[in-house]
Amino acid sequence: xxxxxxxxxxxxxxxxxxxxxxxxxxxxxxxxxxxxxxxxxxxxxxxxxxxxxxxxxxxxxxxxxxxxx
Amino acid sequence: xxxxxxxxxxxxxxxxxxxxxxxxxxxxxxxxxxxxxxxxxxxxxxxxxxxxxxxxxxxxxxxxxxxxxxxxxxxxxxxxxxxxxxxxxxxxxxxxxxxxxxxxxxxxxxxxxxxxxxxxxxxxxxxxxxxxxxxxxxxxxxxxxxxxxxxxxxxxxxxxxxxxxxxxxxxxxxxxxxxxxxxxxxxxxxxxxxxxxxxxxxxx
Numbered sequence: 001x002x003x004x005x006x007x008x009x010x011x012x013x014x015x016x017x018x019x020x021x022x023x024x025x026x027x028x029x030x031x032x033x034x035x036x037x038x039x040x041x042x043x044x045x046x047x048x049x050x051x052x053x054x055x056x057x058x059x060x061x062x063x064x065x066x067x068x069x
Numbered sequence: 070x071x072x073x074x075x076x077x078x079x080x081x082x083x084x085x086x087x088x089x090x091x092x093x094x095x096x097x098x099x100x101x102x103x104x105x106x107x108x109x110x111x112x113x114x115x116x117x118x119x120x121x122x123x124x125x126x127x128x129x130x131x132x133x134x135x136x137x138x139x140x141x142x143x144x145x146x147x148x149x150x151x152x153x154x155x156x157x158x159x160x161x162x163x164x165x166x167x168x169x170x171x172x173x174x175x176x177x178x179x180x181x182x183x184x185x186x187x188x189x190x191x192x193x194x195x196x197x198x199x200x201x202x203x204x205x206x207x208x209x210x211x212x213x214x215x216x217x218x219x220x221x222x223x224x225x226x227x228x229x230x231x232x233x234x235x236x237x238x239x240x241x242x243x244x245x246x247x248x249x250x251x252x253x254x255x256x257x258x259x260x261x262x263x264x265x266x267x268x269x270x271x272x273x
Contacts, residue, residue, distance in 0.1 A: 014264035015180025017187035017254075036258075037194055038202035045194050069190045 019068040029057050036068050045069055093142035101137060104130050104149035107156045115156075117237075118163035118170070126155050170236040177243040178231075180264050184250040185224060188217050191257055202258070209256050216253045220246050 021032055029043040037045075047057040049069040054060060108130055115123045133148035195201065195210055227242035251265045261267025 015183050015262045017180075017183040017262050019187065019191070019259050034202075036202055037198045038200040038205070039198040042194060042198060069194060 020065050021068050023060050023062055023064045023066060025062050027060070027062075029054075029060060032066070032068070090142070093146075094137075097133070097137050097142035097145040100146045100149050101130070101133050104133060104152040107153045111156055111159065112163075114167060115159050115163045118166040119159045122155075122159040122162050126152060126159055129155070167236065170240055173240055174231055174236065174243065176264070177240070177247060178228075180262065181224060181243060181247050181250060184247070184254065184262060184265060185217070185220055187259065188213070188220075188250060188253050188257070191259060192217055195257070204258060213253045213257055216249055220249045220253070223249070 019036075021036070023032075029046050030040040033043040033046055034040040043057065046066065046068060047054060049067045053064070054066065060066065108126060111123065111126070129148050129152055133145045136142070136145035136148055192210070192214055195205070196214070201207065201210060223242055223246045227239045227246060230236075230242060231239035247265050251261045251267070254261050254267075
C-alpha cells in the first residue's frame, strides 16, 4: 500500500497585491465600481478581472470575494 | 686586564644582539610575506561584503610593515599574528552577508513588481473614470501617477544594479520602491501586502 503524501497548506503569499472585495447584501458590480472607481460604468473592468468566478455580471452572491483591479 | 675582559663581554653582547636582531628581522620579513599572500587570497567580495572586518585585516598588515620599517620586528610579527585565520573569517562573513543580500533581493524581486502592477492597474482605471471615488481627489491621483512613474524607473534602476552585481545598491533602491509603492497604495485606498507592512492578506 503506497504511503499517503502528507497534505500541506500552501504558504500564503505575503506579497499578494490583489485587491479583494467581499460582496455585501444589495451590491451589484456597478455599485462596487462606483465605490472603488467613482464611476459605475467601469463595472466591466471588475467583471473581466473575475471571469473565472463570475459568468454573468448580473449574478454575484453575498459573501463572494471578487478582485478589484 | 679587567677592562679588557669588560670590553670583550660588551663585544660579545653586541654580537649576540646583532645576531638576535637579524633573526627577528628575518622572522618578521617571512611573517609579512606570508600575511601578504593570505591577504591576496581575500578576493573582491570580502572588501565589498565584510568591509569592516577586511579593513581590520589590511590595517594589521599595514601596521606590520610600518613596524618593520621602524626596526620593531617583534611588533611587526605580532601585528600579523593569526592573519590567515582572520582572512578566512572575513571570507566566511562576506559569503554569509552576500547570501543574505541575495535572499533579500529574491524576496523583493518576487513582490515589489506585483505591487507596482496593482497600482498601475488601479491608476489606469481611475484615470479613465469620470468621477473619483469618495476620499480620493484629482491631486492625489496625479501624485500617484507621478509616484508610479518614479517607482517604475527606480525598479528598473534596482534591477540594473543587481545585474551589475551591486547588491547593496540594488537592495537600497528596491526597498525605496517598496516604501513608495506602499505609500501610493494607501493614498489610493488600496490594501498594502503584508510583506510591505500591510495587514495579513484577506482569505480568498
